[in-house]
Amino acid sequence: MADLPVDRLTPGPPFSSVGLDVFGPWPVLTRKTRGGSAQSKRWAVLFTCLTTRAVHIEVIEDMSSSCFINALRRFVALRGPVKLIRSDKGTNFIGAVNDLHVNAINVEDNEVQTYLKNNRATWLFNAPHASHMGGVWERAIGSARRILDSMLLQEVPKELTHEVLVTLMAEVCTILNSRPITALDADPSSPMVLSPNILLTQKQGEIGTFSDHLSIKDMYSASWKHVQVLSDMFWKKWRTTYLDSLQKRHKWCTSKQNLKTGDVVLLREKNVHRNLRPMGIVERPIESNDKMVRKSVIRVAKDGKVTTYTRPILEMILLLDQ
Incomplete structure (x- = not known):
């Protein structure tokens, strides 16, 4: 196993070096018509800080360079300038999608290249078919994607709106950022657990909720209750899957002969x-x-x-x- 990259170990402001990926889509209700309702799709861009392990999610309307630049701009406006971006070299981020005549994010597009150049940001790709090289953000997006897909594509009967989805993603960020990132202190006089939320907000204590009395029936009433019911569902599923994942992982501890030209x-x-x-x-x-x-x-x-x-x-x- 290789050593961690320098950007994973260099202290600095949160979200100076990030890993990102896009997941989705989910159907949302955009407007009601006389014949029924019109639906659209929404995707989410997940940014993961490579040092604090905090996450930030932005919702986009389509897989285009324009929407991605808007999401990146919203992220920078809230979290500050980004110096390094890492991602997989998937079809979401490469220029070959132009040959397929599909609408997708193209970081080789002139608009994206100009934005990165003006903001002095560097974009590094992992090798194709090497998702393990992006384990920092792949683990976060994997746990969130599986739960959200099971909720929004299978279990939730009520149609989503754009506002409900955006609010739900904010609640998901809070849940993911409240996870502990260090070992628990055995000292009973120091019970504080370090989490990404503490590093981001500089505040201790849990973020309170007001949905203890809500049930699945409240999903069909006010939109804010719909969001809180979905957030409770995500919390229960994520807590179970996350605790199960906190097990010892076997790593590549033995070295092998390097490949050479002509092998x-x-x-x-x-x-x-x-x-x-x-x-x-x-x-x-x-x-x-x-x-x-x-x-x-x-x-x-x-x-x-x-x-x-x-x-x-x-x-x-x-x-x-x-």
């Missing part, structure tokens, strides 16, 4: 047809600061053409050592 590898591609075994040749191993190779550029033959991929070594099996 023949077998790719562990997930989206391949049956009986296909994609093989490739290491064209350029990419070394980390500790001289260990954790990802490489692979040359493969696909559909009669030679192309290159960047893949983590976890997705490769060494067949022939050069």
Whole structure:
């Protein structure tokens, strides 16, 4: 396992270095018509501070560069300037989506590039198919996404509105930021538990609620009660899943021989047809600061053409050592 990046260990103001991802969508009720109601979709952008582990969620109306810049601008206006952004190199954030003629966030778009340049921000991509390299934000978004999808797509019968969804995301941020990020102190005279909320607000104490008397029936009354019922549902599900996840994790504690140029590898591609075994040749191993190779550029033959991929070594099996 590699050492933590420098931006994970450098003290500084919260949200100076962030990891982000987009999740969703969920259907929302936009307006009522004579024939019924019109629905739209909403997505959420989750920002995770790489030092304090705090999260911030912004709701966007569509997967476009314009909406993403607005969400990023709202985030910067509330949390301050961002110097470093990390994310997966998924289809949400790369320029190849233009060839697919789909509406998606494109960080290689001129508008996004101009915004990043003017704000002196750097965007770093992880290698494709290497979600473990973004464990800081992937863990937060994973726990939130599973619960929200189960609530908003399956269990909640009442239609959401944009206002209810935005308020619910604010409540979700509070729940995620109230989790402990350090070990509990055994000293009974110091019972305080350090959480991202304390680092952000500089205030101790729990954020009070007024929904103890609410039930599932209140979801169909006022909109604020709808939000509080959904927040209680998220809290109960998240508390169960989060406590179960606080177990010891086995890490990569043994080192292996680095891949070299010319090595023949077998790719562990997930989206391949049956009986296909994609093989490739290491064209350029990419070394980390500790001289260990954790990802490489692979040359493969696909559909009669030679192309290159960047893949983590976890997705490769060494067949022939050069």
